[in-house]
Amino acid sequence: MAVLHSAARVHGMRGVPRVERVHVATPDTASRRGGPGIVAHRRRLRADEIVMVDGLPVTTPVRTLADLVPRLRPEEGLAVLDSALHLGLLEAAELADVEHAAAGRPGAGRVRPLLEIADARAESPLESRVRLDCVRGGVAPDELQHEVVLPGGGRARVDLAWLTGLRPVFAEADGADVHSRPDALFRDRARANELALAGALVLRFTWHDTLRRGRVAELVRRAFQS
Structure with a gap:
């Protein structure tokens, strides 16, 4: 299933940095070697962290943001968070779930300041x-x-x-x-x-x-x- 940048793009979030390869999740026991143009990540995902979008299995908006935002520069992370709120992919109350799911990951310390200012009214990554x-x-x-x-x-x-x-x-x-x-x-x-x-x-x-x-x-x- 699509994860990280690829999941965010499937959801339609704006401000996602361009990457040349597709990011997908594989079971814990599978090889992390992806095929041409594919980056495989071992992920143990719960059923409630997976959703179908246009027939494609992807991580939910909350899990997608928790995985992705810690990896991004702050200006990119805020743009993606604003976009998710603006598109109605998650409610403001769910930002706490993003913080909880991101806890313990490298870069997680950068997430909370962005969550505090994320705003559904922003209409573009430049804003x-x-x-x-x-x-x-x-x-x-x-x-x-x-x-x-x-x-x-x-x-x-x-x-x-x-x-x-x-x-x-x-x-x-x-x-x-x-x-x-x-x-x-x-x-x-x-x-x-x-x-x-x-x-x-x-x-x-x-x-x-x-x-x-x-x-x-x-x-x-x-x-x-x-």
């Missing part, structure tokens, strides 16, 4: 990465998916919002290639103008911004001072 950098930098957002009433009428929703300063600061996780979609670029600029007229400062972050730890948090902090 998760931006938020994690802000939390690490002491500028955690006040709201996710915050709705703003625009001066010209209508409403806009922003990915992250800080609302306790002299003026609101909003952040957008810009993972789209707007250069290939001029209409989207014009809409984004028009919306940014409307938000500016509402008295807000709008920051836009790309994947590149999250590659250096602290950069996003630094820019948010500077926005508070501007």
Whole structure:
């Protein structure tokens, strides 16, 4: 059955790092040698840790996350946790089960801080990465998916919002290639103008911004001072 990265992909979780080979579980007595493109892991799984997805046997979301998140970098782990919550693959109350199942594994100490900030409202891995950098930098957002009433009428929703300063600061996780979609670029600029007229400062972050730890948090902090 599929485990680890492969199980997460079968479940549809986003933010899972790409791997070239399929990870599968084998009985304790079986060889750990996989075939071409296959990594075999000896696993003793209970019946309640296995589920069928599209006709494929995979580990449950809780067991998948408990196996996978300790192996990932924090920004990857949070993205996968957020995605699982957003997709409704597990409830917030089940995060404690993930922590319990991950206990004792190498890297398990990194899991709990991520579970404490995992949020079903995050809509993309990039949003998760931006938020994690802000939390690490002491500028955690006040709201996710915050709705703003625009001066010209209508409403806009922003990915992250800080609302306790002299003026609101909003952040957008810009993972789209707007250069290939001029209409989207014009809409984004028009919306940014409307938000500016509402008295807000709008920051836009790309994947590149999250590659250096602290950069996003630094820019948010500077926005508070501007």
